[in-house]
Structures are given as structure tokens and as C-alpha cells.
Amino acid sequence: MRLINHKPGRPGALLLAALPFVVLFVAYAVASDIRLTANPQDKLLPAPSTILDTAHRLFTEPDRRSKEILLWNDTFASLARLLGGVGISAALSLVLGLAIGLLPYARSLLSSFVAVISMVPPLALLPILFIVFGLGELSKVVLIVIGITPFMTRDLAQRVMEIPKEQIVKAQTLGASTSVIALRVALPQILPRLISNMRLSLGSAWLFLIAAEAVASNVGLGYRIFLVRRYLAMDVILTYVIWITLLAFVIDWALKTTSRRAFPWMEAGL
Amino acid sequence: MSFVSVRNVWQRYGDRSILERVSVSVDEGEFISIVGASGCGKSTFLRMLLAEERPYKGEISIDGGDTAVEPNRERGVVFQKYSVFPHMTVRDNLIAGESFEQPFGRLRGAARTEAAARADAMLERIGLNHVADQFPAALSGGMQQRLAIGQAMTARPRILLLDEPFGALDPGTRLQMHDFLMELRDETNMTVFMVTHDLQEGFKLGDRVLVFDKPRWDPDDPGLFGATITYDFDARNKGMPYQDILDQYPSLAGA
Structure with missing residues (x-):
């Protein structure tokens, strides 16, 4: 039988899905053990048990000076920036995407502009953003917005243009005005796409957030990682990395579930 | 003429x-x-x-x-x-025939109830009343x-x-x-x-x-x-x- 026709059973599939995680963990544990045997003071690859202890301490024990648990402070600060940036981008790209996709005048005016802007490397603009918007929250949110809005806008505009012409004509024969076509025909059909765009752009949003926090901040997950880097506190960094990964995964899962619940017509055909 | x-x-x-x-x-x-x-x-x-x-x-x-x-x-x-329209149920697709000329494309209150009643009558007429709440993709x-x-x-x-x-x-x-x-x-x-x-x-x-x-x-x-x-x-x-x-x-x- 051909390789493409071999399919794993259900237990086999679960086992295979778990395998890369197990391999990664074992490889890390072995490497860590080798280094720690050679030098018990080694800080580069802390033992999994050390990371667990550190994680426990970071999540529960307050800072001695501020009496606050720093990890939670960092988490809330970063999530506020991230979700703020992604939310603003989603709203902006929705409005722009609908306009570009539906209105020939808006398309002529904006589509080349958005295409060019989406090529500007956002991180290269970071110094300018810090100068223009200051070192506070605004510049970090603006970086995320500049980084992901053009790409989301282009994709949504494309999706609006892919709505069959027949539907748009049909809506007109039912007496729909431009705004009704936008709100009742185009918008509902691109909302699922908007959510999948948000899922895709969360990766870049995290990247921009951590970069901005690393450069200038006094709280945030990225700030903390780059702060403790000076002390080679790998156990703290790894805890934060795992925590960020977990957060990203949960947000992604939540968006996916929302999409599935909110748009039953997407799957009615399957 | x-x-x-x-x-x-x-x-x-x-x-x-x-x-x-x-x-x-x-x-x-x-x-x-x-x-x-x-x-x-x-x-x-x-x-x-x-x-x-x-x-x-x-x-x-x-x-x-x-x-x-x-x-x-x-x-x-x-x-x-x-x-x-693939994102509307069969009934809503028929109601759209009346509601799309409204300013926001929606009917409210009594007007909506009446439109829904007319839509159901039309569904009866075209033999689709049993799938009124399904989406078009589920239809033949x-x-x-x-x-x-x-x-x-x-x-x-x-x-x-x-x-x-x-x-x-x-x-x-x-x-x-x-x-x-x-x-x-x-x-x-x-x-x-x-x-x-x-x-x-x-x-x-x-x-x-x-x-x-x-x-x-x-x-x-x-x-x-x-x-x-x-x-x-x-x-x-x-x-x-x-x-x-x-x-x-x-x-x-x-x-």
C-alpha cells in the first residue's frame, strides 16, 4: 500500500501527537543532566525540577519590595497591550477591508497604499514610534496595530471581493442599499475570516509586543525576560516562555471555538 | 404599448x-x-x-x-x-426579500412577525417548511x-x-x-x-x-x-x- 494511504488509528494518532513533546522534554532533561553533572553551578540548562520550583515561586510569592506578584502584573500588562492592539487592528481592518472590497472608489484610493504600507518592516519603525508616542503604553499598541493591520486589511478586502457577484446583484434586486449590502451580506461572511486572521496575526502581535517591551518598559512579560537575561536566570526565562506559549495557545483555542459556535453556517455544508 | x-x-x-x-x-x-x-x-x-x-x-x-x-x-x-445567502437560514433568506429595503436591512417588531408569517406561507408553497431553520448549504x-x-x-x-x-x-x-x-x-x-x-x-x-x-x-x-x-x-x-x-x-x- 502507498504511504499516503496509511492512516493511524485513534490511539495511535494520540500517541504520535504526544511524541514530539515527549522527545523534546527528554532531550532537554538529558542535556540538562549532562551539564549539571559536569558543573552543578551551571545556569544555562536548569533541571526541570528547578524550573518547576521557580514557576511555583513566580506564580505565588509576591515581590519583597512591591508586595505584588510580578508575574501576574506582567501578564495583565502584556495581555492588555496585546488584546488592545489586536482588537484595534481587527476593527480597522474590518472597516477598511469592507470599503476596499465593496467600493470601487475606496479600492482605487487605498488598495495600492495598503499594499505598500504592508511591506514596511514594523520593527524598523519602533524608534520613531517611541519618539512620537513616548515610552508608555501607546507606542507598544501602535506597533502591534501598524504591524498587523495592513496584512489583515488586504486579506479581508480580498475575501470581500471573492463574494460571488451573484449575491451582490441579488441583494440589489431585493432593494438593498450599499450599507445594507455591507452589513447584511458582506460583513457576516467575512467575520469568520476576521477571526482566522486574528488567530494568524497573534503570532506576529506577540513578536512585536515582546520586542517593544524588551526595548522600553517597566512591566510586561517581554520586559521581565529581557531583565532577568542579565542574571542568566534561565529558569525564570523558561517559565515565562512556557507561560506565554500557554497564553497564546489558550487565546487561539478560544478564538477557534468562538468561530465554530458563532458561524454554524460555515460548517453546515460539511 | x-x-x-x-x-x-x-x-x-x-x-x-x-x-x-x-x-x-x-x-x-x-x-x-x-x-x-x-x-x-x-x-x-x-x-x-x-x-x-x-x-x-x-x-x-x-x-x-x-x-x-x-x-x-x-x-x-x-x-x-x-x-x-449562505449565512442566513432558509427562513431568513425569504425575509431578506422584504427586509433588505429597510435602512439597516432588518425588520423589527410586528413588521418582522408579519414578514416571518409570509415567509412561512411561501416556504409552505415552495415545499421547504421542513428545513426553515437550516442553512442553504444543507439543502440539495x-x-x-x-x-x-x-x-x-x-x-x-x-x-x-x-x-x-x-x-x-x-x-x-x-x-x-x-x-x-x-x-x-x-x-x-x-x-x-x-x-x-x-x-x-x-x-x-x-x-x-x-x-x-x-x-x-x-x-x-x-x-x-x-x-x-x-x-x-x-x-x-x-x-x-x-x-x-x-x-x-x-x-x-x-x-
Whole structure:
């Protein structure tokens, strides 16, 4: 039988899905053990048990000076920036995407502009953003917005243009005005796409957030990682990395579930 | 004065002539089948009736009105596919026929309840009441087309335009759809234009069959001349002419 026709059973599939995680963990544990045997003071690859202890301490024990648990402070600060940036981008790209996709005048005016802007490397603009918007929250949110809005806008505009012409004509024969076509025909059909765009752009949003926090901040997950880097506190960094990964995964899962619940017509055909 | 009148309509895309000298007048309640080879401009003609395209030259008027510049509620349409809105339930698709002309495309309160009642009556009529709360993707091709026709009728258009409405259906479903369409038409006396590839279908359903073809042909430049209506058959009484001449001229009976 051909390789493409071999399919794993259900237990086999679960086992295979778990395998890369197990391999990664074992490889890390072995490497860590080798280094720690050679030098018990080694800080580069802390033992999994050390990371667990550190994680426990970071999540529960307050800072001695501020009496606050720093990890939670960092988490809330970063999530506020991230979700703020992604939310603003989603709203902006929705409005722009609908306009570009539906209105020939808006398309002529904006589509080349958005295409060019989406090529500007956002991180290269970071110094300018810090100068223009200051070192506070605004510049970090603006970086995320500049980084992901053009790409989301282009994709949504494309999706609006892919709505069959027949539907748009049909809506007109039912007496729909431009705004009704936008709100009742185009918008509902691109909302699922908007959510999948948000899922895709969360990766870049995290990247921009951590970069901005690393450069200038006094709280945030990225700030903390780059702060403790000076002390080679790998156990703290790894805890934060795992925590960020977990957060990203949960947000992604939540968006996916929302999409599935909110748009039953997407799957009615399957 | 005829109900729909098309006077000396020309259409061209760039240098390519598509239609030329198309003139036809249609009375209210007539069912017009439009047939012709691929690329003969019959779909272009339908798009101009729909006002999705404006003629290069000439006039198309419904009930004496001006040539329309964009599609409106005077014209209902059913395409071969994509005619219904995939994100709305079957019932909402019918309600859309009434609600889309509202400022926000929605009806509220009593108006909505009444529209829903009318939609349910239409669902009963087109035999889709058992799937009222499902989405179109869950429906078969024939059911989707019945929904599309019902949706178009809900908006009460002056003329109904059908662009190969049954082209994607299997032969059995197609025959059912013919019966359905004829019943609906007998009830409403709607003026219908139907583009079809199926000659038999065209003659079976139509009162008149218009044939589009190119009467002039330049072998060096196929795009030079456009197509026009080359035949205008009377398809009533199974296509045999003058079957009702005695009704029109009773004096002939004595001769």
C-alpha cells in the first residue's frame, strides 16, 4: 500500500501527537543532566525540577519590595497591550477591508497604499514610534496595530471581493442599499475570516509586543525576560516562555471555538 | 404599448461587438425563453435586462420607464448558483426579500412577525417548511433553486430573470422544477425571461423562444459583428402556430 494511504488509528494518532513533546522534554532533561553533572553551578540548562520550583515561586510569592506578584502584573500588562492592539487592528481592518472590497472608489484610493504600507518592516519603525508616542503604553499598541493591520486589511478586502457577484446583484434586486449590502451580506461572511486572521496575526502581535517591551518598559512579560537575561536566570526565562506559549495557545483555542459556535453556517455544508 | 420594450440595443466590450440591433417587445405575463450557442450574448442580454450592465446604445424599458442604471426591485433574478445567502437560514433568506429595503436591512417588531408569517406561507408553497431553520448549504441543489425563486418572488418584482436556473440540476429534479415554475407562474402571471442551454426546456416552458445568433460573420475578425435575435418562435400550443386563430378571428370559422 502507498504511504499516503496509511492512516493511524485513534490511539495511535494520540500517541504520535504526544511524541514530539515527549522527545523534546527528554532531550532537554538529558542535556540538562549532562551539564549539571559536569558543573552543578551551571545556569544555562536548569533541571526541570528547578524550573518547576521557580514557576511555583513566580506564580505565588509576591515581590519583597512591591508586595505584588510580578508575574501576574506582567501578564495583565502584556495581555492588555496585546488584546488592545489586536482588537484595534481587527476593527480597522474590518472597516477598511469592507470599503476596499465593496467600493470601487475606496479600492482605487487605498488598495495600492495598503499594499505598500504592508511591506514596511514594523520593527524598523519602533524608534520613531517611541519618539512620537513616548515610552508608555501607546507606542507598544501602535506597533502591534501598524504591524498587523495592513496584512489583515488586504486579506479581508480580498475575501470581500471573492463574494460571488451573484449575491451582490441579488441583494440589489431585493432593494438593498450599499450599507445594507455591507452589513447584511458582506460583513457576516467575512467575520469568520476576521477571526482566522486574528488567530494568524497573534503570532506576529506577540513578536512585536515582546520586542517593544524588551526595548522600553517597566512591566510586561517581554520586559521581565529581557531583565532577568542579565542574571542568566534561565529558569525564570523558561517559565515565562512556557507561560506565554500557554497564553497564546489558550487565546487561539478560544478564538477557534468562538468561530465554530458563532458561524454554524460555515460548517453546515460539511 | 408593450410591457417590456427593448429598442435597438447594442453592446460591446472594447472592440468586440457582443450584441447589435436587438429589438423585442414583450407583453405582461409572457414567458420568454432565450436560447443560443455559447458566447452568443444571451447572458449579456439578460444582464442588461437586469441592469447589471448598461447597453452601449439603445433603450430597455419596463412599463414605459427609463433604462435602469443599476439592479433594483423591479427585477427579480435567479442565477445558476450563489443566488441565496449562505449565512442566513432558509427562513431568513425569504425575509431578506422584504427586509433588505429597510435602512439597516432588518425588520423589527410586528413588521418582522408579519414578514416571518409570509415567509412561512411561501416556504409552505415552495415545499421547504421542513428545513426553515437550516442553512442553504444543507439543502440539495433543487431545494436551493426553489428557495432562490421563492426569495426573488418575495420581493414582488415586475419581471423575473432566470439565468440557466436548472443547469446544475439532475434531469429528474429539473422536471420537478419545471412543474413548480409553471404552477408558480399560473398563480402570479409573472413576466419571465429565462436563459437556457436546453432547447427542449425552452420550448416546453416558454410562450416565445428567442434565438440569439450572429447573422453577419467576418472570418478575419470574429469580434466585428455582434449577435442579434434571429428567430422569435411562438412556442404556445406545443409550438404549432395559429392554433388559436379562430378565437381571435371567429369569422374565419364560417369560411
